Amino acid sequence: MIRFLLFLSLFFTAALHAEEKRPNILWLIAEDFGPHLGCYGAREVSTPVLDALAAKGMRFTRYYTTAPVCSASRSAFNTGMYQTTIGAHNHRSHRDDGYTLPEGVKVISQRMRDAGYFTANVKDLPPEAGFKGTGKTDWNFKEPEKPFDSSNWDDLKQHQPFYAQLNFQETHRTFHAPPHADPAKVEIPPYYPDHEVTRKDMAQYLDAATALDAKIGKVMDLLKRDGLMENTVICFMGDHGAAHVRAKQFCYEEGLNTPLIMHWPAAVPAPAGYEAGKVSDRLLMSIDLTATSLAWAGIPKPQGMQGQVFMGATAEPPREYVFGARDRCDMTVFRFRTVRDARYRYIRNFTPDRPFLQHNAYKEKQYPVWNLIKDLAAQDKLTPAQASLAAPTMPEEELYDLQEDPYEIHNLARSNQPEHRSARERLSSVLNSWIEQSNDQGRIPEAEDVARNEGRTKEAPPAKQEKGKKKKA
Structure with a gap:
């Protein structure tokens, strides 16, 4: 009997320990942003915060969204499904016709909540941050009645583990950041005219990236202030490719390729496949981050989900192909x-x-x-x-x-x-x-x-x- 009680004690202690080790998960989502950071080789941009996060964490060079425009792309990576499969492929569609997701498909925040996670789409930050999140969802279907539990940063510390999104609009037009880049020195892809209009426009976009990085720095400060840095997985990415002529709304590299920077916290055992300081060229899709984030939370991949787990004990084989529409x-x-x-x-x-x-x-x-x-x-x-x-x-x-x-x-x-x-x-x-x-x-x-x-x-x-x-x- 004593042995049995000891066994139960150890079992529940282990279960509690496992629960404590479930990480917080924070997605930092930049609008209309390609891999235009210093750590990706971009010139005339100052991104020390994200560069440092990449140096300490993992940086992915072949991370692709499934669509080159926000509403279709966000509909996909918030469900782990291709937007073309769930009827969310036309930009800003189904806003007034009551269209709901197919049976069995849910947004990631619902699945996280069902597994005991607190969920937030953060808009309200402490005054010292000096800015607000956009709270963007932009889904091409009728939203669930309550897709997130909160929009307030200060709720996160009191409700762990949490899954949260924080959206940034700097790199969405129109640009309004202070000047930093020298238009004469920016890199112009050869399919754009090398003209003063192009150079000014590219410089303003890079200035927006510089301003974005400064805001990410404020978020890092808040994580440290609230004691969350040690148990929060940070994922930074774009919702689709850059805000340029041949990028956004088109299916070239510039429209679908975005940065993905991931930082794993020190207090939580890292999953198989995570290597601090590594640069990975594995082919990934944004819907794969959905499936993988669920796996980090201990949630088995839902039946029919098209995203693939790429990290951890349930990781699937690397993709040979990635798709876009x-x-x-x-x-x-x-x-x-x-x-x-x-x-x-x-x-x-x-x-x-x-x-x-x-x-x-x-x-x-x-x-x-x-x-x-x-x-x-x-x-x-x-x-x-x-x-x-x-x-x-x-x-x-x-x-x-x-x-x-x-x-x-x-x-x-x-x-x-x-x-x-x-x-x-x-x-x-x-x-x-x-x-x-x-x-x-x-x-x-x-x-x-x-x-x-x-x-x-x-x-x-x-x-x-x-x-x-x-x-x-």
């Missing part, structure tokens, strides 16, 4: 699907009759280089790489050798070289299989009136927004 954004209808492996990116355009610079009010108003390309094209002052963006149509297929052509300038889809033909055929077949197996809802077009009204099912004019607030795409 873009559908209607605002009033602009495209349908792109893409897949990449370790070397090649393949893009299929289901709407090739439409120009890259198809009318989009948001881009025309907020992206000066968008209009610059049009102007220089009319004057015949673009290089071939730049002129392709002003062409009246787009290729049905694109294939890029990312090892030899990281800027994705030379389309190899029609190349006769055996290795290129082989890559195109293989990736085309993989993409076909993914479209079928994932039940891609983009095969069913939106109703014309819904597309025309930018996802609204009623003739509700945008003017109904709160005064003083402009719609952000």
Whole structure:
């Protein structure tokens, strides 16, 4: 009997210890942000906080969102499902029609709460932080009645373990950070005109990244102040790629690749696969962070979840391919699907009759280089790489050798070289299989009136927004 009671005591002590060791999990999410940090090799940007976090933690170079625009991408990584599978693929859709997630699909905060985690989408920070979180969700489905328990930072210390998101808008247009970068020294991708307009715009984006890093520093100070640094997993990432012409809303590297920096706390045993100070080139998707975060919390991967656990005892084999998709954004209808492996990116355009610079009010108003390309094209002052963006149509297929052509300038889809033909055929077949197996809802077009009204099912004019607030795409 004594032995039995001793066994029970040890059992419950171990169980309590295990409960105590469940880490807090904090996602720091930057809007419209590519890997433009010092630790990723970006010039004319000052990001000492994130650079230091990467040096102490893990930095991932091949982390991809499933969509190059916020609402579709956020719908995916908040559920661990492709937005194309759950009907959340059209930007800012299903806001007024009562659409709910398919049976069995939940947002990550619900799953965390069910497992005993306190959840927060932090907007309200202590006065010493000097800023507020955006509280952005931007999901293309009807939100659960209470997706998060709190929006207040000060609740976190009293409610552990917690799962929290903190969203930052600095790198979303319009940019408003103090000047730091020298426009003459910024790096301009060759598909953009090397022009003073481009250089000023790129410098302002990098200045926004510098301001973002300063705010991340304030968050690090709060974690230390509240004694949370030692038991909180920190994950910093972008919600999709950079706020540039060929990036946001398009399925190139610049639109889908974002930073992922992860820091594991000292007081919690690190999971298998985590190596402090390591730089990983493993192919990852944003929905994989969802599945992996659940695993850190001791939650088995839900049946049917498409994200893969990439760290810990239940880690799955590395991905050979990552996928992305873009559908209607605002009033602009495209349908792109893409897949990449370790070397090649393949893009299929289901709407090739439409120009890259198809009318989009948001881009025309907020992206000066968008209009610059049009102007220089009319004057015949673009290089071939730049002129392709002003062409009246787009290729049905694109294939890029990312090892030899990281800027994705030379389309190899029609190349006769055996290795290129082989890559195109293989990736085309993989993409076909993914479209079928994932039940891609983009095969069913939106109703014309819904597309025309930018996802609204009623003739509700945008003017109904709160005064003083402009719609952000």
